[in-house]
Amino acid sequence: MEQIKLKATLRESAGKEAAKKARNSGLVPGIVYHRGEKPISVSVNDRELNRLVGAGSGENQLISLEIDNAPKKQRAVIIKEIQHDPVKQTILHVDFNEISLTEKIQVEVALVAVGEPIGVKQDGGMLDHPLRELRIECLPMDIPKHIDVDVSGLQLNQGIHVSDLKLGDKLRVLNSPDTLLFQVRKHEEKVEEVAAATPELEVIREKKEEEGADKKAAPAKEEPKAKDAK
Numbered sequence: 212m213e214q215i216k217l218k219a220t221l222r223e224s225a226g227k228e229a230a231k232k233a234r235n236s237g238l239v240p241g242i243v244y245h246r247g248e249k250p251i252s253v254s255v256n257d258r259e260l261n262r263l264v265g266a267g268s269g270e271n272q273l274i275s276l277e278i279d280n281a282p283k284k285q286r287a288v289i290i291k292e293i294q295h296d297p298v299k300q301t302i303l304h305v306d307f308n309e310i311s312l313t314e315k316i317q318v319e320v321a322l323v324a325v326g327e328p329i330g331v332k333q334d335g336g337m338l339d340h341p342l343r344e345l346r347i348e349c350l351p352m353d354i355p356k357h358i359d360v361d362v363s364g365l366q367l368n369q370g371i372h373v374s375d376l377k378l379g380d381k382l383r384v385l386n387s388p389d390t391l392l393f394q395v396r397k398h399e400e401k402v403e404e405v406a407a408a409t410p411e412l413e414v415i416r417e418k419k420e421e422e423g424a425d426k427k428a429a430p431a432k433e434e435p436k437a438k439d440a441k
Contacts (some may be wrong), residue, residue, distance in 0.1 A: 212354045214275040214287070218261060221280050230304070235311040236368040243276065243288060245309035253307075254276055256434035260302060264293065271318045271354050276307060287312055287351065312351050317385065319344040320355055322392060326363030330395035334368045339394045345373075353381045362393050400413050 222233065222240060230240040238254040247252075252277075263272065276288045288307040296303055310316055322345055330336040345358055358378070360371060374388035 212273045212352055212356070214273045215263060216275045216277060217255060217263065219253040219255045219276055219278045221278060221283050222254045223247045225252055225362055234303070239305055241305040241307060243278075243286065243307045243309055244291065248415075251278070251281070255305065257302065260305060264290075264302070271320065271356075273351050273354065274307070289316075289318075289351070310351055315350055316354075316356055317346060317348045319346050321345075321355045321357040323359050324362045324393060325359045326361055328362050328365035328395045330365055330367040330369065334367050335398070336395045337398055338362060338365070339396060340392075341394070342360075342386070342390060342392050345392075347378075348385055349364075349381055355382070360392060365393065365395045367397065 219241070220238075222229070224232075233240045233254050234257075237257045239257050239260050241253050241255055243251040243253055258260060263274075272288060274288050274290070276286045278284055278286065285308075286309050288309050291306040291308040293302055293306075294304040295301065322340070322343060323339065328336070328338055331338055346357075358376075360376070362371065365371065370391055371393045372388065373384055373386050373390045373392065376384065376392075378384065
């Protein structure tokens with residue numbers, strides 16, 4: 212995977228007010244974490260970070276972070292976490308993990324179905340995709356943007372498991388070999404499964420119907436008769 216350059220500056224002040232001031236200046240406050248070292252507070256350009264994330268390169272993207280005025284100016288990092296504003300969806304804060312290019316790391320990579328299954332095209336089935344990301348271990352430079360899986364040969368009731376993948380020697384899959392990734396099934400099987408998975412709904416419905424019937428059957432209470440006035 213190619214490294215993308217991102218410039219940063221050391222952030223001397225911490226706290227909410229300092230972070231707010233940085234955002235007003237077009238900067239995003241962040242922290243660089245490294246095993247065995249004290250975290251470093253930095254600021255990165257808002258536009259550059261948004262361009263990186265908006266291009267779909269944020270997650271698992273290998274970044275060459277150049278930090279001005281830092282003893283160790285250049286660091287290889289990946290984005291650990293991004294905090295967004297819940298309303299505006301702007302980036303409020305970013306956390307980086309510093310890594311070694313010669314040590315393997317564990318990341319989650321998106322699974323992408325390639326092709327249209329025979330069971331969908333010819334038999335009217337549907338493609339289930341129960342697992343969206345695969346957890347792998349590899350060197351940082353070998354991290355794929357996504358993992359393509361050819362599903363075109365799947366017929367009805369056929370599936371693809373982790374054990375069926377052929378990813379080469381550079382990637383080691385950490386998910387169980389029996390994990391189901393894709394499966395073609397009939398549409399009605401979905402409906403039956405939902406009904407079987409939620410039998411309590413039928414019980415609640417029957418209970419409500421019984422309560423309604425009891426209310427209708429219950430006699431109305433007689434109002435107490437007023438005493439005759441003397």
